[in-house]
Amino acid sequence: MAFRAPPTGLAKHVSNMLKGNLMKKPPVWLSVVQAIPPGPSIIRSQNPEANLSGQTELEQSLLTKPRQTRRLRHSEKHLRTPPPRPRAIVYPEDKLRRQFFKDHPFELSRPKVLVENDLGINRTDFSKLMLDGMHPSEIDGEAVIKYQLYLMTHEKMPERKAYAKATSEFYEIRAKQEEEERAAISNMNNVLQSLQSKKWTQKGLYLEERALRAGQSSQF
Template sequence: MAYRAPPTELTKHVSRLLKGKLLKKPPTWFAAVQAVPPGPSVIRAQNTEVNIAGQTNAEKQFGQANRLPAHSINRHKQKNLKTRAPKPRPIVYPEDRLRRQFYKDHPFELQRPKLLVETTDGINRTNFSQLLLDGMHPAQVDGETVIKYQLHLMVSQNMTERQAYAKATSEFYEIRAQEEEEKRLAQSKIDSVFNALAAKKQTERTLQREEKAIAEALKSMTQ
């Protein structure tokens, strides 16, 4: 199989062939490639130092856990002649770690029904300064809302992960208790209405029996 030089080394490879008289004349493209050399490979040239200038403190903190230390990379280069296959860098979001912890402690939140149909009444929430905003129903607060609220506390109020988690979950429990209380009140109202209807029907049946008994008595008296 013929040697395939990388694009950046192509002109040097052709120059060596010309000096060794393996090529009689340079190719047509040789002058153009020398004037405008190709850039490095975007796929294989991976920058070990990632630009994190636009990241928040929480994103930097969570990103450090998934980054290989420099000494391990150098040790691999010294001990192994074969280079690693190029792999894309992992995409890490700060919410991933918070999400794993929350649903580990609250697995039943995953069983709550979700509305997947988008309508004009849908809420595209971007404000997480409070867990329950004005005008929101307690049922609209779910696990993802708690995770976003916890991240907001860590970024804007400089809370630690544990402090933000404790504050977010405590408010979440209060909202869930409020939702359950509203459900109990609604159920008690429904039960009272149905009981009243059932009692009314029973009264009507009793009156019908009395009227039937009176009619039969009058009929027997006339006979």
Template sequence: MAFRAPPTGLAKHVSNLMKGNLIKKAPVWLPVVQSIPPGPSIIRSQQPHVNLTAQTPAEKAMAADATANSSRRSTSLSIRHKQKHLRTPPPRPRAIVYPEDRLRRQFYKDHPFELSRPKVLVENDDGVNRTDFSQLILPGMHLAQVDGEAVIKYQLHLMTNENMPERKAYAKATSEFYVLRAQQEQEERDARQKMADLLQNINNNKYTKKALYHEEQALLQGQGLIN
């Protein structure tokens, strides 16, 4: 029977096989197992030092505040649970918290009507989604492409890359957003006015009126309403 390494020594066993040239290529899961080794139990112990979400220090600091608040609430609930039932609670996975969650809640709380705007889920012509949020609107973008999610990502960029406080970044992102929305509404009003003027000119044309009259008469004759 082939030798089976225990879970705790699996990474070391594979490394020894590679040193002895028994395995030519390292498995794709080896770096993961080396950084997060399996435990002797099927219930994995939590390792707070492992950065599972690949967040920056600023993002981790924001997430730590939300995690601390949730842990205080869960601690009070667990104390009441133990006092009432006196049994060990089942293990639960750690909550994955992202700073965008708090920024998103604040933005849509102040701008609820942005949720009613239609969202285009189709990719652009190049097939590449936007990943650069150093500016609220990039060169070549249309004003209608700037939505609430772009404001949130732009605020997060100001906080993480320019070390701007949350309230100041929120004020800067929303002020630029208001300017773009005003420009977009002005363009829409100009387009509606231009279309209304064009239709008015068509309706005022005597030849158009004459053609519409003859068309109406032909329809009435076809229905037998007039001779």
């Protein structure tokens, strides 16, 4: 097994190899390591208080659960220390998103438009679920989640109360959208019925069918 010098003695080890002509040219990083020596370990210590999710203090107090420390058993104290792993990045919307789509699974099957609006700016104002000038079809589950988070952080509402308010407004918007869709379908059916009732429409369909039959018979 090859010798691995510790980080603190790496520059000294390479310098000795250069003096003994075991290396012809010094590495490009040697001068940097000599000027700025590394620490005793290449693994950085993790700060347990680091805020990796970008949450504000209010969001942390609302959505962060207290950590539960597990005491090691006597048989586990001699085990090898597990390698360090990156900490999970948790956003405040994650918990709200799981609850919403658990209660509304069919919202996941709705098509979502990923194209930006005409101004090229994504929505950032969630003080209201549906802003002025918006169409009900523009409101989706993600908008409800952001609106619930706004109520919790700015209106100081509890999580359950904010969820009830956001979903109740969401149901009203969905009902309005379905009513508009039913009215559009009804108007379309009326237009089609009026077209089919006209004599010239029926005559045109008859002539089209006769031409299709004549073309099929001529092929054989």
